[in-house]
Amino acid sequence: MRNFTASEENYIKAIYHLEMIHGKVSTSLLSGEVQTSPASVTDMLKKLQSKHLVHYKPYRGFNLTETGNKTALDIIRKHRLWEYFLVNKLGFQWDKVHEVAEDLEHISSKELIIRLAAYLGNPLFDPHGDPIPDNKGKIKLLKQSSLALVPIKQTVTVSSVKNQSFEMLDLLKHYNIAIGSKIKVQRKFEFDGSVEIKVEKNAATVISNDVAINVYCLL
Amino acid sequence: MRNFTASEENYIKAIYHLEMIHGKVSTSLLSGEVQTSPASVTDMLKKLQSKHLVHYKPYRGFNLTETGNKTALDIIRKHRLWEYFLVNKLGFQWDKVHEVAEDLEHISSKELIIRLAAYLGNPLFDPHGDPIPDNKGKIKLLKQSSLALVPIKQTVTVSSVKNQSFEMLDLLKHYNIAIGSKIKVQRKFEFDGSVEIKVEKNAATVISNDVAINVYCLL
DNA sequence: ATTAATTTTTAGCTTTGTCTAAATTTTAAA
DNA sequence: TTTAAAATTTAGACAAAGCTAAAAATTAAT
16 A cells, blocks of 8 residues: 555545545535645546546546545544544544544554554544444444434444443443343433433333433444 | 644754754755755745744854744654653554654644643653653753663763562662662673662662663763 | 865756636536 | 536646755865
8 A cells, every 4th residue: 555645645535425425526526525626626636546546537527446445444544543542542522633633644654553543442433433444444334323312213223332330331231221232212302301212122211311422322 | 833834844853953963053964964955955944034933144054043942842842742652652662653753743733732741641751761841842951861771980860760560669769769869870790781880879789780771860 | 365175055947736717528408 | 409507627827845957155275
């Protein structure tokens, strides 16, 4: 895997994200995403094509190649690992880390990322609940989110618990909630943010907003 | 404090280091340090002068301004904090961290460095024993080094102990070695790396290489 | 005190990544 | 289906940071 400039990496990452949403990507779409003029996008695309990172036909839009995709996942892995570090080690608020991670992700040392990932315990999700690709570029398809944010009527699978205090785990045990449990969100009470849920085949119960916020799920 | 490009920062840092050794700095000296042609150095100096970071008279050498000096210390602080992180948190060997820190030091987030320093426990020395400037740019003048590496006949002051196990502290107490003790290195034995020292006014004793390696001193 | 050697600066070019304005191609509409 | 609108590409410029070769200034040496 060769090294790329920060600018090239930003384009690659942006194309990856747009592909997720729109399939094929257009010049103007990408120009919006990377905040440059359409003309600059065309220039960069010719460069990325010459490096075999995108399939590109003038006027016809473009897509990442196999290599381009792998490269994008590599950058996203770095970005999300750094976000995890900033929140869980340095104590940043989860909504304040994006900009800094945007810079850190371009540091190229392979060993740094291997060691960082190990130091963090090889986390699977970043602080926003987005999956972190593994070192082979394999990515969990699902997004993790707090139970408090799961839309009504959805059934989700518990994947992690934020507050791991004894008291919390004790309470979860009482509700029969464990990692892997399937939970259906039935109702949300505006007054205090409490949530009515059905855990597996058990009868419905109501959990407080405090609990709901701490339970993370895959939808 | 404005933001500078990575390139500007590298020049500033290099000028700082050369000033330490040579006082006034010349174009060719700096060109050697930053690995560019003398012509490029001249170009950059005109730019740094226009930003009030250096005092510069054509053909007459140059020096950092007050602002330039403060900027250099800021970069050095970042560099050394990252080195500390890489060694003490990620488990890098101390002689493998320079290159990576060279990249990390250019990340500009103020909050990142404040939090990183706190996370590391506001260390005073990097893994090479070099002092880490504080957030006001104040720097300990002395270099820290393992007692095992202190040249013979030198008198040094104990500043920290690496292995803080009970057994180690017990042994140090036996030798009357404490933080702040003045130690004179009298002899080194090739065979096992043991060192003959005189602690304050006490009679000379020999300490093992194992102990010498763990005692850090200011020279 | 000239001259020779060394150092530094200037001049002119190159590469990246950006821009605006003009030209071209595609898409949409009458 | 011809034309107008929108999107894309090309052309030409610019700033940053580097280069080489030539010119100018300083330093050292006879």
